[in-house]
Amino acid sequence: MAGDDTVRSRIGGRMREHRRALGMTQEQCAALIGMSRLSLTRVELGYRRIKLPELAAICEARGCSAEDLLGDAGLATAAARNHDRLYGSLPIYTNTP
Secondary structure: OHHHHHHHHHHHHHHHHHHHHOOOOHHHHHHHHOOOHHHHHHHHOOOOOOOHHHHHHHHHHHOOOHHHHHOOHHHHHHHHHHHHHHHOOOOOOOOOO
16 A cells, blocks of 8 residues: 555655644654654654544644645545544544535
């Protein structure tokens, strides 16, 4: 599944860039979202898939949208739709309606 690896790497890279732009360390970011630093490192490097509740927590902690982190309106919309179906009440932020 080389395509999945590419998507994970791209998303992880955008997450890393966004975190650095906010001046946050991995440790600080991981604490805010309730994830271990090692797990965050693996997500940022594209070695680990991000779970929808984790994406919602990351967006909330960083004050950004899923689209900002995913870099794709279609992915953000799909993530929001699936998050609502699976978890209902937890928000996931998107720039699209």
